[in-house]
Amino acid sequence: MKNILNLIALILLTGKMAFAQFPGGPPQGGDGNGRSRSNAQQAPSFEINTPKGNSKISGYVIDSSATLAVEYANISLINKTTKKPVDGTIADDKGKFSMTKVAVGDYKLVISFIGFETKTIDNIKVEKGKDIDLGVIKLATISTMLDGVTVxxxxxxxxxxxxxxxxxxxxxxxxxxxxxxxxxxxxxxxxxxxxxxxxxxxxxxxxxxxxxxxxxxxxxxxxxxxxxxxxxxxxxxxxxxxxxxxxxxxxxxxxxxxxxKKSTIEGLTLSIDSGVGLRASNLGLNGSYRSGKLGVTLGGFGRVFYNKASTILDQTTIKNGISQLTNQTSDAKDNGLFGRYNLGFDYEISKKQSLNASIAFGTRNLERNQDYITKSFTNSVLSSTGYRNVDSKDLSNSIDINVDYIHTFKPQQEWSISTQYSQNNLTNNFDANILNGASELLSRQKNLNGNTNREITVQTDYTTPIKQNQIFEVGVKSITRQVDSDYQYLFAGSTGGYSTDATNPSGYLNYKQYISSGYVSYTYSTANKYTFKVGTRYEYTTIDATTNKSSIAIPSYGNLVPSINISKSLGNATLKLAYNNRIQRPGLQQLNPNYNASNSQNISIGNPSLKPEVTNNVELSLSKNINRSYLNLSLFGRQTNNSIVRLSTPSDTLPGAIITTYQNIGKQQTFGGNLFGSTSITPKWTINGGVDLYYSYLNGQTLDANGAYVMTSNSGVTFSGRLSSQLQLPNGWGLQAFGGYRGNQVQLQGSQIGTGMYSLGVKKDINNKKGSIGLAAENFFGGMTMTSTLNSAQFSQKSVNNIYNQNIKLTFSYKIGNMKFVEQKKSKSVKNDDVKAGESNN
The missing domain is CATH 2.170.130.10 (TonB-dependent receptor, plug domain)
Structure with a gap:
């Protein structure tokens, strides 16, 4: 993408800049407007009345940060005596350049290109009949604004x-x-x-x-x-x-x-990344092969996780005038295996056509063993003590298959077709042993819940420039989504086999969703550095949902979604104003009607009748570069109607228990700002950090003491922040520290108290940066604690979750192979952005 932006910026350059860069006129092969030929072999030197010789100066220009060729870089040869340019050329698409027939003399070479710092190579002494090979020349990168386009x-x-x-x-x-x-x-x-x-x-x-x-x-x-x-x-x-x-x-x-990370190298390579820690360890292997028009990547990363946690739950419910107090403590041990593995191909059909295909596998296997001790009090008198041991399995495996085609007609004009098949299989099961005291088994309970989520997507997009300062985009897209969930509860005594639990019958959810959408977008950049990007998108959604009880009537709906983005370049600052309208569809965990009672006092269940929520957003931001510092200030506001919120109520059948589900019952307003800054105290010492401050107001329906729905509201101010620093030391050593605080989160029925996190690490590069070894520690003073509170006319709840994740890890990475850097191939891909993700149950 960087190379494409650089080329676009070069095309937009005016003839004035070309003549300023080359006083003798534009290079042959250009048109006086900054356009250059794509083949530097056809880009001759300047026609300037200077002595000619028989020497040659050549070299190779690359990006110092990415080690990629700087295509079409401008090369000027300056006579040190007259201080005037005597020759020049343009690098080709591999960054290579050469100037022939250079006369004897003392020179300096100036290399420049938009988005990079100009570099001068001094003291070039040309002797008669001798060529000079400057080898690889690295340009340092910068950021600049050109006619509303940020390079x-x-x-x-x-x-x-x-x-x-x-x-x-x-x-x-x-x-x-x-x-x-x-x-x-x-x-x-x-x-x-x-x-x-x-x-x-x-x-x-x-x-x-x-x-x-x-x-x-x-x-x-x-x-x-x-x-x-x-x-x-x-x-x-x-x-x-x-x-x-x-x-x-x-x-x-x-x-x-x-x-x-993707391969941008030619040849055969292999890399290993590993780490061993007190709470988690990881191992990754990646290989890549590229030759000519074909590139292949194969790799995977895996991580094992072992941790422990404890929770304290205090909740009071009032039902029919009877007060039930529950005090619960639990200890948990977690073991998990997480990973993602991929195989990818890209093939250059021609210079203007490319084909990309990939298949990715993901896995998430988390097993938890948790012991509960629950004391129940009726009207302040201890009524029972229960012991419960639960083994839960939260298993997931996914596959994503993509095939994408792109045809580039000229810079910024392209047509693409993208397809994707995606499937995720989930298992959320638990086995519970109900005990009398700490050891005697009274009964057993089992919940089996299997889920499948499939998506098929086809989309096509077309982009074309209009003159030099306008871009038009249009596209259409179709998504077919199917969610299936089957669940059942089984019950058994202390001995014997399982049978159906009559109090929790089996069930299923079949949920099909069809989305058709189209959009148009127009971008206009002015000479005084304004950029306007306006567009609209229309989406039409049809839903067919069925449970074991009945069909669910969810009417089809259409949404017209406008967006406006305006930016203004103010020298080394950028001012932006934006408005957009967004929708949020419910996700699988919010739809799933399975009655999850792994903790019998804190039960959750989804709602397959949920409708989407709609949000209006407005944002004003200012960013500025000040010497070696960067500062960004953003002010924003949004309002969400038909908001999907968590709603908790006392159970009708389980004394003292609380059931949580999702409902379209709320309205949410948020207003605030973000301030972020980054500075380089020295070229090798950077500090960055930021703060978030916003006010939230939530309004929705909850149950009063008599079980009737009433309007209620909650509001509050949230403050969060983070600070990190990185220091590069001699001999390949480096230090980094991070600290952050996540402030209170306001909910309709309560709040979640803020928590902090921190880490410290040291790293040493080895063998010319082919590898590294490091040591890092995080949350080493007691782990992390999160406290949540919920309140209504019928109940109150306080939950304290302690995660003992003090981790110290030793890391090692190394890369081997025959590496040659090449231009990264352009690709298109599917982007499904329409589903509201659920929350983790862990």
Missing amino acids: TAEKALIEEKVDRLVYNAEKDMLAKGGDAADVLKKVPMLSVDLDGNVSLRGTTNIKVLINNKPSTIVASSIADALKMIPADLIKTVEVITSPSAKYDAEGSAGIINIIT
Whole structure:
């Protein structure tokens, strides 16, 4: 993408810049408007009246941060005596350049290209008949704004592009050995709780993409998806707070796009990434092969997880005038295996056509053994003490198959067809032993719940420039989605086999969803550096849902989703104003009607009758570069109608128990701001951090003391922040520290108290940076604690969750192979952005 942006920027350059760069006139092969030939072999030197000789100067220009060729870089040869250019040329698409017939003399060479710092090579002495090979010349990258187009190539920790903020996770040495949730904790504007649930500006109504693609694991649960992706695999995280019409309308707060590392090398390579820790260990192997038009990648990352936790639950319910107090304590041991494995192909059919195909497998196997001690009090008198041992299995495996074709007619004009098949199989089972005291078995209970989520997507997109400052985009898309869930409860005494539990009958959910959509988008850039991007998208949804009890009547609905993005370049600052309308469809865990009673006092059940919620967003942001510092300030507001919220009520059949489900009963308003800054104290010492401050107001229906629905509301201010620092030391050593705080989260019936996290790491590069060894520690002062409270006229609940995740890990990575860097092939992909992900049950 960087190379394409550089080429577009070069095309947009004016003739004035060309003449300023080359006083003798534009190079032959150009047109005076900054356009250059694509083949540097046909780009002759300047026609300037200077002496000619028989020497040659040649070299190879690459990007210092990405080690990729800098295509079409401008090369000027300056006579040191006259200080005037005497020759020049343009690098080819491999970064190679040469100038012949150079006369004897003393010169300096100036290499420049948009998006890179100009580099001067001094003291070039040409002797008669002798050639000079300058070898590889590295250009440092910068970011600049040109006619409303941001050309960003700098590999800083944080970058801001026209429509998104980019966190370069590959620069994070502490990420090794963790998962995607560990990376997202450090991304500006994002918060991650202890279960891996992600929120953007205070809401979990977001869409997460993996390499611009959706996945059914994300549709089922964002937390599950993040645990399948090892941190070592992540290259960048993109936060898109105001998506254009080209994106699906899902995600009331925006889109998070996780880009994994891809091969940009030719030849055969193999890399290993590993880590051993007190709470988790990981192992990854990746291989790639590229020759000519064909590229193949094969690899996988796996992570094993072993941890322990404890919870304290205190809740009071009032039913028919009777007060029930429950005091519950539990200890848990978790063992998990998470991984993601992929096989990919890309083939260059011709210079203008390419074909990409990939297949990815994901797995998430989490097993928990939990012991509960529950004391129940009726009207303040101890009525019973129960002992319960539960073995739960939360298993998931997914497959994503993509085939994509793209035809590029000319820069910015292209047509693509993208297809995807995605399937996720989930198992959420538990076995419970009910005990008398600590050992005597009284009875047994078992819940079997299997789920399947399938998606088939076909889309086509067309993009074309209009003149030099306008872009038109149009596309259509079809998604067919099917969710199936089967569940049953079995019961047995202390001996004998299981039989059907009459109090919890078996059931199923068959849920089919058909979405047809189309969009148009128009971008216009003005000479005074305004950029306007406007568009609209229409989506029509049909749902067919059936349970074992009856069919569910959910009417078809259509949504017209407009979006407006305006940006203005103010020198080294950028001002942006955006508005968009978003929708959020319910996810699998929110729809699943299985009665999950692994904890008999805290029960959850989905609602297959849920409808989508609709959100209006507005955002104003200012970003500015000040010397070696970057600052971003964003103000935002949003309102969500028909909001999907968690609603808890006392159980009618289990004294003291609380049942939680989802309902379209609320309205939510959020107003606030984000401030983020990054600075380089020295070229090798960087500090970055940010704060989030916003006010939330929720309004919806809850039950009063008599069991009737009444309107209620809740509001509060949330403050979150993070700070990290990275220091490069001599001899390949490096240090990094991170600390963050996730503030209180306001809910309709209560709140979740904030929690902190921190980590410290050291790394040493070995064998010319082919490998590294490191040591990192996180949360080493007692782990992490999360406290939640719920309140209504019928109950109160306080839950304290302690996770003893003090981790110390030793990491090792190494790369071998014959590497030759080549241009990265362009690809298109499916982006399904329309499903509201559920919350983790862990």
